[in-house]
Amino acid sequence: MPEILSFTARSETTLKTGPSPMPLSVRHLAYKIGDTPILKGIDLDLTSNALTVLMGPNGAGKSVFLRLLHGLLTPTFGEVHWNGTNLTHDSRKSQALVFQKPVLLRRSVKANLNFALGLRPISNRSERLELALDQAGLSHLASRPARVLSGGEQQRLALARALILDPDVLMLDEPTANLDPASTLVIEQTIARARRLGVKIILVTHDPHQARRLAEEVVFLHEGQIAEHTAAKAFFDSPHSAAARAYLSGDILI
Numbered sequence: 282m283p284e285i286l287s288f289t290a291r292s293e294t295t296l297k298t299g300p301s302p303m304p305l306s307v308r309h310l311a312y313k314i315g316d317t318p319i320l321k322g323i324d325l326d327l328t329s330n331a332l333t334v335l336m337g338p339n340g341a342g343k344s345v346f347l348r349l350l351h352g353l354l355t356p357t358f359g360e361v362h363w364n365g366t367n368l369t370h371d372s373r374k375s376q377a378l379v380f381q382k383p384v385l386l387r388r389s390v391k392a393n394l395n396f397a398l399g400l401r402p403i404s405n406r407s408e409r410l411e412l413a414l415d416q417a418g419l420s421h422l423a424s425r426p427a428r429v430l431s432g433g434e435q436q437r438l439a440l441a442r443a444l445i446l447d448p449d450v451l452m453l454d455e456p457t458a459n460l461d462p463a464s465t466l467v468i469e470q471t472i473a474r475a476r477r478l479g480v481k482i483i484l485v486t487h488d489p490h491q492a493r494r495l496a497e498e499v500v501f502l503h504e505g506q507i508a509e510h511t512a513a514k515a516f517f518d519s520p521h522s523a524a525a526r527a528y529l530s531g532d533i534l535i
C-alpha cells in the first residue's frame with residue numbers, strides 16, 4: 282500500500298491526497314461463453330478517487346465483468362490493466378471481491394478472519410482481529426461457527442475478512458441483496474468508511490436508493506456494453522441513454 286499502511290492503523294483523517302492515479306484501464310474487453318458473447322468490447326477507465334457503482338439489468342454482464350477485473354475469468358479478447366500493468370498474482374492480493382452469497386470457511390468467525398490474516402506476514406494480528414470483529418459488530422459471535430450465522434452476519438464477516446488485509450481495491454457484487462435494512466446499513470457504513478480511507482470501491486447493486494447513497498459515479502452496463510459512464514447525480518437526474526432511463530423507471534429490459 283503506498284500512503285496508507287493498514288486498515289486498522291488507518292485513521293478517518295488519513296486520506297489519500299495528491300494526483301488521482303488511474304487504477305483501472307480496460308481495453309476492448311470481450312468475453313464469450315461458447316458462441317454467446319457476454320461482454321462485447323468494453324473500454325473503461327476508472328480513477329481511484331471515486332466510488333464506482335456498476336448498474337444494469339439482469340444478465341447485462343456485471344458479475345462476469347467483476348470476475349474479469351479480478352482475474353477469476355480470462356478475457357476472450359482485450360486487456361485489463363490495474364495501475365498500468367496486467368493483473369498478476371501479486372496485484373490480485375491487493376484486491377478483494379465480495380459476493381452476494383458470502384463464501385466462508387466452515388470454521389468459527391474468528392478463524393475465518395485469522396485465516397485471512399495468515400496469508401500475509403504481519404505483526405499486529407490480534408489487534409487487527411479485534412478491530413475487525415468490533416467494526417463488523419461480531420465480537421460477541423467470535424467463537425460461533427460461521428455457517429450458523431444469519432445472512433447479514435455472514436455478509437458482515439465476509440466484508441470484514443475482505444478488508445482485514447487492507448486491499449487497495451474492493452469489489453462487491455450485490456452484497457446487500459438479501460439483507461434487512463439494519464444489516465444493509467452496517468455494510469454500507471463499512472463500504473463508506475473504506476472509501477474514506479482510500480480504498481477503490483466498485484459496487485454492483487440493483488438498489489437505486491443504495492446507489493444514490495453511495496455512488497460518486499455510475500457505470501451502466503447493458504447487453505454486454507457500457508451504455509453510460511457518468512457522475513452519479515447526472516446519472517440519476519438525467520440519464521442520457523434510453524437503456525438507463527428504462528432501467529431506472531422500472532421497465533424490463535431484455
Ligand SMILES: Nc1ncnc2c1ncn2[C@@H]1O[C@H](COP(=O)(O)OP(=O)(O)OP(=O)(O)O)[C@@H](O)[C@H]1O
Nearest residue numbers: 314319337338339340341342343344345346455487
Ligand atoms: N457459467 C456460465 N455459463 C453460461 N452462461 C453464463 C455463465 N455465467 C454467466 N452466464 C450468462 O452471462 C450473462 C451475464 O451474466 P452475469 O451474471 O454477468 O449478469 P449480471 O449482469 O450480473 O446479472 P444479475 O443482475 O442478474 O446478477 C447472463 O446471460 C448469464 O446467463
